[in-house]
Amino acid sequence: MVTVVGVRFKKAGKIYYFDPEQNIINKYDSVIVETARGIEFGEVVVGLKEVAEESIIAPLKSVIRVATKQDKELHQKNKLKEKEAFEACLSKIEEHEMDMKLIDAEYTFDNNKIIFYFTADGRVDFRELVKDLASIFKTRIELRQIGVRDEAKMLGGIGPCGKNLCCSSWLGDFEPVSIKMAKDQNLSLNPAKISGICGRLFCCLKFEYDTYHEILERMPRIGTIVRSEEGEGPVIGIETLKERVRVRIKKDKDKTEFVTTYSLDEVKKIVKKPNCGKCTKNKDKCSPKGAM
Numbered sequence: 001m002v003t004v005v006g007v008r009f010k011k012a013g014k015i016y017y018f019d020p021e022q023n024i025i026n027k028y029d030s031v032i033v034e035t036a037r038g039i040e041f042g043e044v045v046v047g048l049k050e051v052a053e054e055s056i057i058a059p060l061k062s063v064i065r066v067a068t069k070q071d072k073e074l075h076q077k078n079k080l081k082e083k084e085a086f087e088a089c090l091s092k093i094e095e096h097e098m099d100m101k102l103i104d105a106e107y108t109f110d111n112n113k114i115i116f117y118f119t120a121d122g123r124v125d126f127r128e129l130v131k132d133l134a135s136i137f138k139t140r141i142e143l144r145q146i147g148v149r150d151e152a153k154m155l156g157g158i159g160p161c162g163k164n165l166c167c168s169s170w171l172g173d174f175e176p177v178s179i180k181m182a183k184d185q186n187l188s189l190n191p192a193k194i195s196g197i198c199g200r201l202f203c204c205l206k207f208e209y210d211t212y213h214e215i216l217e218r219m220p221r222i223g224t225i226v227r228s229e230e231g232e233g234p235v236i237g238i239e240t241l242k243e244r245v246r247v248r249i250k251k252d253k254d255k256t257e258f259v260t261t262y263s264l265d266e267v268k269k270i271v272k273k274p275n276c277g278k279c280t281k282n283k284d285k286c287s288p289k290g291a292m
Helices: 067-097 127-137 149-153 177-185 209-218
Strands: 001-006 015-017 030-035 038-051 063-066 101-107 113-119 139-146 226-227 231-239 246-251 257-265 269-272
Touching: 001 030, 015 030, 015 038, 030 067, 030 149, 038 067, 063 269, 067 101, 067 113, 101 149, 113 127, 113 149, 127 139, 177 209, 231 257
Parallel strands: 113 139
Antiparallel strands: 001 015, 001 038, 030 038, 030 063, 101 113, 226 231, 226 269, 231 246, 246 257
16 A cells, blocks of 8 residues: 545646655645646645555655745746736737637746647647747747647536536546436437537536446336236336336226336336247347337
8 A cells, every 4th residue: 555645736627646755744735746747836635545556657756845835925926927828828829820729828836837728620730839939938838739628627617507517616537428328317319408518418427327327227128018016018118216117007807008107116027028029039038129
C-alpha cells in the first residue's frame, strides 16, 4: 500500500494522486506540486489515504510544500494575468482570421508556460499565432484543441433540469454514454431530448444505468407469458423503477381479456416465451419481435 493525497487543479477537475512525503497535509489545504506540465498550484480534495500500488501511475510525483501566503498571492496574480492573456490571444485570432473558438487561457504556477484552449471543426495551423503570442508574453506557448464536452465543462451553464451542469460543478471524469442507456431507461430516442448543451448525450444517463440494468435483469421481457393469481398472459409493458409489469390476462372460460398491473413479486412464474409461428424447430427458444 502507498500513502497518497488527492489533488485537484480546477473545480470539478480530475483528481491526481501525489506522494505527501514528510509534509503534514489536511483536506482542503492548498499545495504546490510538480506535474508533467511544471510546478502547479492545487487543492487537496482527498486527505491522506492508502491505496494499492496497482491503482497509481508510477513514478508518483511528490508534494513540494503546503502553499504559503506568498504562493496564494502569486496564484491570484496568475488568475488576473490569464484574463489579459485571453484578450490578447482573442485579438490575434481575429487579426489572423482563424476559424477557431478560444475557450480559456491558463498560466502554470511558475509562469513557464501559458496554455490556450480552443475548439475548431478541423485541424488548425496556428504556427503564426504561436509566434505572435510568444513575442508578446516571452514564455512558452501551448495551444490545445479540446472537444465540445470539455468546452461545456470549462464554460459551465444550466442544463435542461435547471441545475448547473454536472461536468462543471462536480463530475471529475467523463464516462462513455451510449444510446442503449437511454433505451433501457425508456427515454425518448430523439437526440434533441437526450442531449446536453454540448450536443452530446446527457452524462446523467450513466448515473442510473447500473440500477436500471440490475432491475431489468430480474424483469420479464415484453411478450413473455407470465402467471398470476388471476390467470396467464403476455407482458405488454414494464415500469422499471417501480418494478411492475402490465399483463394482458386472458380468461379461457368466458373468453374475455383485461389488462392489469402487478408488482414483480406478484408474478409467480414465467411460463414460456411465445414464438412468431414461423419457426419449425426450437420454438421454445424463439423470442417475439420487439422483445426487450
